[in-house]
Every structure is written in structure tokens, then in C-alpha cells.
Amino acid sequence: MTFLDQPPPPAPPSGNTVLPDVGVTDTRISFDEARDGHADRVRQINEAVSEDGNLAVRALPMCSTATTPGPMAEFLLDIHLDPFGDWNMLYLGVDDSAAAALGTLPFSESFAARFDDVIIGAVMAAFGRWETAVEAIDPKALASTRAQLGSDLIDLTLGLQQRELGDSQRRIQQLTRMER
Secondary structure: OOHHHOOOOOOOOOOOOOOOOOOEOOOOOOHHHHHHHHHHHHHHHHHHHHOOOOOOEEEEEOOHHHHOOOHHHHHHHHOOEOOOOHHHEEEEEOOHHHHHHHOOOEOOOOOOHHHHHHHHHHHHHHHHHHHHHHHHOOHHHHHHHHHHHHHHHHHHHHHHHHHHHOOHHHHHHHOOOOOO
């Protein structure tokens, strides 16, 4: 079975998009661990798509600020959300032929820039909610807030991915989750 023959994975149930591999971690990881894990993930995806021919993808962050060392990346890591996770990545064909074969768009640095302001605004709002939870000094509320903030950001970005690129992103992301 080739990549194009595989059906897209089922859509996550409404209101519950915190999925394995989308970027939620059980514990806080370091920025370097997140970046290294991302490089491995892209390599795995490219190995999977290359089985169908000379195809490859490049990952493009929907919010590049999140994947740059600094306060935003550290906040995302604090709430156990990997800034390099699938929730923040678009996987685009390296050229026109790869994009056509994978059902996505060709790589363009400018494509994801359209999402920066929306995601930065959502992360800033999440940060405000996080600060309020931290001040409450209630461990249960903090854990609940952490999970909800991550879920809200994931819902936002996966919705944008679906709107802009349809099922192609879920198919590409699913490649390293399938048993072969």
C-alpha cells in the first residue's frame, strides 16, 4: 500500500484533540530535546514518503516564534506542549512534484507567516491564563489548566491546518504512527 492509498486517520473527537505525537509531553522537556525530536520526526516522515518514490517534505512551523529559543518556547515547554510538535508544523512537499504526489502544497517560507499573529495571540492569552493558575497555587487547578491550554492551542492549529491543507497534513503526520 502506498501513501496515497492510505485513508486519512479519523478526525479526533470534538473537544478532545490532545493526541499522541501531536506535541503533548508527559513532562517538561528541554528546548534541545524538542528540536532534536523534531529532526528525527522529519527524517522518519521522509523515510516513509520516499517509499512511494523520490518524495520528501520540509517542515514549516506555523508559528516560527515558538520554535526559536526564547520566552514563548519556554512557556510552551512549561505547559508540556512541544513547540516542534505536529500541532505547530506544516509538512509541505520539497518541490511541485512532491507536493502534488502528497496532496499538499510546495514548500514556501512565506506560507506559514499568515498564521503567526493568530497563534502568537492565542499563546499570549494562554500565558495570561497560566499566570492566573500559577498564582492560585492549586496543583490540581494547575494540572487542569496546563491540559486545557495545550488542548486549546492544538484545536486552533489543527483547525487551521485542516482549513488550509485538508487531510494531507493528517496523512503525512500519520505515516510514523502506522505499523508497517
